[in-house]
Amino acid sequence: MQIIERDIETHTHEITEQNHLREVVEPTLIHELDKGSEPPTEQRNDENVRADTFAVQTASAAALIGMAGVVLALPQAARAISPALTFSASIPGKGDVQVLNYALVLEELEAALYVQVLLRLSDLGITSGQIVQILQEFSVVEADHATFLRTTLNSVVAQNASLGPVVGTFTYNFGLTTSVTDARSALELILMVEATGVRAYLGAIPLLSAQSPYLQVAAAIQETEARHTTTLTIARNVNFSTGSDVAPLYTERTPVYDAPYDTLHPNQGTKGLDVYLHPDTVLAAVSPFIVGQSS
Amino acid sequence: MNELEKLRRDPVSRRAFLARAAAAGIGAAALALIEGCGSSDSINQTSIKDPNFRQADGTYIVGRNINEVVLNYVLTLKTMEADLYRQAVNRAAGVSSYRDNSLIIDPSKFQIGSKISTAGLDNPAAAFHYLVQFAYAELTHRDYLRLMLVALNAPLANGNQRGYTFPASGANALNDPGPDLKTILTNVLKVEETGVRGLLGALPFMKTSLGMQDVAAINSTEARHAAALSYSIGLPAGPAPGRSGSLDQLVTGSTPYPHPNTFEYYLVPNTVMTAIDSAYYVKA
Numbered sequence: 001m002q003i004i005e006r007d008i009e010t011h012t013h014e015i016t017e018q019n020h021l022r023e024v025v026e027p028t029l030i031h032e033l034d035k036g037s038e039p040p041t042e043q044r045n046d047e048n049v050r051a052d053t054f055a056v057q058t059a060s061a062a063a064l065i066g067m068a069g070v071v072l073a074l075p076q077a078a079r080a081i082s083p084a085l086t087f088s089a090s091i092p093g094k095g096d097v098q099v100l101n102y103a104l105v106l107e108e109l110e111a112a113l114y115v116q117v118l119l120r121l122s123d124l125g126i127t128s129g130q131i132v133q134i135l136q137e138f139s140v141v142e143a144d145h146a147t148f149l150r151t152t153l154n155s156v157v158a159q160n161a162s163l164g165p166v167v168g169t170f171t172y173n174f175g176l177t178t179s180v181t182d183a184r185s186a187l188e189l190i191l192m193v194e195a196t197g198v199r200a201y202l203g204a205i206p207l208l209s210a211q212s213p214y215l216q217v218a219a220a221i222q223e224t225e226a227r228h229t230t231t232l233t234i235a236r237n238v239n240f241s242t243g244s245d246v247a248p249l250y251t252e253r254t255p256v257y258d259a260p261y262d263t264l265h266p267n268q269g270t271k272g273l274d275v276y277l278h279p280d281t282v283l284a285a286v287s288p289f290i291v292g293q294s295s
Numbered sequence: 296m297n298e299l300e301k302l303r304r305d306p307v308s309r310r311a312f313l314a315r316a317a318a319a320g321i322g323a324a325a326l327a328l329i330e331g332c333g334s335s336d337s338i339n340q341t342s343i344k345d346p347n348f349r350q351a352d353g354t355y356i357v358g359r360n361i362n363e364v365v366l367n368y369v370l371t372l373k374t375m376e377a378d379l380y381r382q383a384v385n386r387a388a389g390v391s392s393y394r395d396n397s398l399i400i401d402p403s404k405f406q407i408g409s410k411i412s413t414a415g416l417d418n419p420a421a422a423f424h425y426l427v428q429f430a431y432a433e434l435t436h437r438d439y440l441r442l443m444l445v446a447l448n449a450p451l452a453n454g455n456q457r458g459y460t461f462p463a464s465g466a467n468a469l470n471d472p473g474p475d476l477k478t479i480l481t482n483v484l485k486v487e488e489t490g491v492r493g494l495l496g497a498l499p500f501m502k503t504s505l506g507m508q509d510v511a512a513i514n515s516t517e518a519r520h521a522a523a524l525s526y527s528i529g530l531p532a533g534p535a536p537g538r539s540g541s542l543d544q545l546v547t548g549s550t551p552y553p554h555p556n557t558f559e560y561y562l563v564p565n566t567v568m569t570a571i572d573s574a575y576y577v578k579a
Contacts, residue, residue: 137531137556144557148547198515205508216499219511220546220559223491224534226515227522231532234523238418247519250431272432273439274515276508 080173084287087279093153094163096214099207100153101167102279103218106200107146109286110193112172114139117186120176126183131235135190138228145221152214168295175289184240191232196285197225202276226274248272342450347500348564351572356564357450365497366444366506367452368564369513372490373437374454375575379461380430383472383483387411387426394460394470398434402427412475415528419476422527426480429487429520436513443506457577477528484524486575489539489567491517496544496561518559534559542566 085091085105093101117124118135126132150166157164174180180189201222208215230246237244250272341359348356348364356371358364385393389408399405405427413419444451461482463469473479494514501507522532534556536543543560545552552558562570 134532140554141557144553147553148557202508202512202515205511206504210504211499211502215507216495216561217546217558219495219498219514220561222511223495223514223518223559224556226518227532227534230519230522231526234421234526237421245428246425246523247429247432248516249428250435272435272516273509273512274519276512 079291080288081290081292085283085290087283090283091279092165092167093157096209096212097153097156097163097166099204099218100149100156100214102204102283103201103221104146104149104153104167105170106197106282106286107142107149107221108169109172109289110197111139111142111146113174113190113193113289114142116172116174116176117190120186124176124181124183124186126186128183128235128239131183131187131239134231134235138194138232141224141228145224148217168293170290171292171294172289173291184236187232187236187239191229191236193286194225194229194232196277196282198222198229199275199277200279200282201225202274203278203282205276207279248274345500346565348568350568351576356568357452359449360502362501362503362505362507363444363447363449365501365510366440367450368497369494369510370437370440370444371452371454372493372567372571373433373440373513374452375459375571376486376490377430377433377437378459379472379486379575380426380433380483382459382461383479384427384430386472387423387476387479393472398430402431407476413477414475415477416480417529418527422480422524423476425520425523425527426483429483429523432516432520436516439509440513443509447505455572455576457579459575460577462574480524480528484521484528484530485539487517487521487524488533489562489570490514491521491534492539492543492560492562493564493567495546495559496563496567500564531556536560540570542570 087098087102091098091102091105093099114135117126118139121127121132126135153164153166157166174189176186180186201218204218205215208218233244233246236242237246342355342357343359343361343364344355345358345361345364346355348368350356356364356368358367381396381398382393384398384405385396387407388405389411390396405423407413407419407423416422441451460470461467461472464482467473467478467482473482491514494510494517498507498510498514501510518534521538525531525533536555539562542562544562546558546561
């Protein structure tokens with residue numbers, strides 16, 4: 001695990017918000033983190049100790065959900081992987097396992113983004129208590145999704161290795177020290193990633209096996225992401241006067257429901273229906289944030 | 296046999312016709328045209344009777360196969376939701392005959408009724424805007440499903456022919472979506488949460504992919520509606536247990552969710568049918 005020294009010093013004043021996150025982190029995760037964390041070696045006041053522990057816990061929470069390579073401040077030279085990930089070439093596994101691996105890649109990326117933004121609240125100028133609370137709550141949920149998927153995949157592949165392997169973990173650079181440097185851009189980035197997740201799950205449905213045992217839980221995750229997307233859109237509207245629609249609108253254009261799913265049909269997104277995206281489209285959208293594979 | 300009758304009997308031609316009509320923006324009109332011609336017994340309308348989709352009155356959701364049953368189940372819910380939203384929007388706009396009036400064609404013409412209290416809402420204008428937008432979206436969901444089922448030559452669920460109504464609750468009178476905007480939104484939220492759970496509970500019954508993505512896409516929008524309505528009345532985004540009663544099921548089976556809002560909850564179709572019949576169906 002990595003102790004983020006810089007953040008210990010710079011985020012001590014964010015104790016109120018970060019303690020809240022600490023309190024809602026899965027108790028078992030906290031227990032594991034405490035076992036592995038290094039104790040402070042110098043005399044610190046209570047606030048610094050809490051910040052230190054929080055930074056460790058957050059980074060280690062990331063590690064425990066399979067993002068061992070989460071780094072908060074990458075060198076400027078870190079570049080996105082190239083070529084971009086594609087479903088067939090980059091996502092391992094067979095059948096439903098491959099689809100779950102695809103979902104896991106997205107969930108871990110989302111979870112990592114939330115973690116990184118929450119550790120940079122001050123740097124990003126995120127001062128709205130409402131936004132902080134939303135980010136904290138959703139961060140926990142995204143971590144849950146990633147944990148669930150990795151645990152499920154580990155179990156399935158353990159029982160039948162020919163379906164695997166389980167996808168490894170990635171390292172990310174969300175540009176939080178370069179291009180994403182204020183509250184609005186951070187919120188926009190999170191919103192984009194959540195919205196992409198909504199569409200990604202819908203686009204993956206046809207890839208699942210007939211009567212897949214994972215269809216319902218995938219839809220249950222997807223609907224949570226849809227709730228997040230709308231709430232974040234409202235938060236952006238409220239805080240930055242953006243006036244965006246919070247759900248797909250009705251229009252007079254009728255979707256051609258027999259269009260192949262793997263194209264962003266021009267009529268999709270109308271008639272009040274959420275859009276679905278082909279996995280390759282999704283992976284192309286998120287690959288810019290992926291700078292390497294750590295396992 | 297006239298050309299329309301031939302079109303109605305030929306599923307391939309009918310589907311192509313509807314697709315062309317839809318692309319031209321006259322899908323609903325084309326649907327009405329095809330539905331209005333021919334006789335119902337000229338098409339094979341034999342439905343299975345799946346025990347998981349039994350309605351409170353003992354009848355079954357129609358469909359020649361389980362996928363059609365699920366689509367008709369969703370249509371049943373959407374027909375109800377669309378009507379309840381209609382009443383809610385009319386009520387919020389101060390329309391006196393809110394239970395009878397249709398929605399006006401131009402949603403931008405709706406305004407909050409001058410005598411409708413907006414107490415307790417941080418942003419009543421936005422909340423009312425959501426209510427109106429979502430009402431039209433529900434209508435289009437309903438019409439979209441009908442279009443699909445007709446193009447499939449499938450039987451259509453008729454919904455409750457006597458209509459729908461909001462139940463009495465606390466100080467809220469029977470049939471009234473709510474005396475103030477916050478109550479209206481709260482009551483509509485309960486309908487949405489039931490819909491979200493209902494559609495999620497129906498998805499696993501589908502045996503093929505036909506219509507599956509559409510059901511999921513509709514439900515995704517429903518979840519968004521629920522989140523927006525929740526925000527408007529000061530609730531968290533959800534999912535949250537118990538918002539449509541106490542019978543929520545976990546997608547993880549007997550394993551509790553790590554946190555109450557990790558995954559969506561679902562209701563099995565029979566539970567939903569019983570619940571909506573009791574709460575929202577106008578009786579004889």
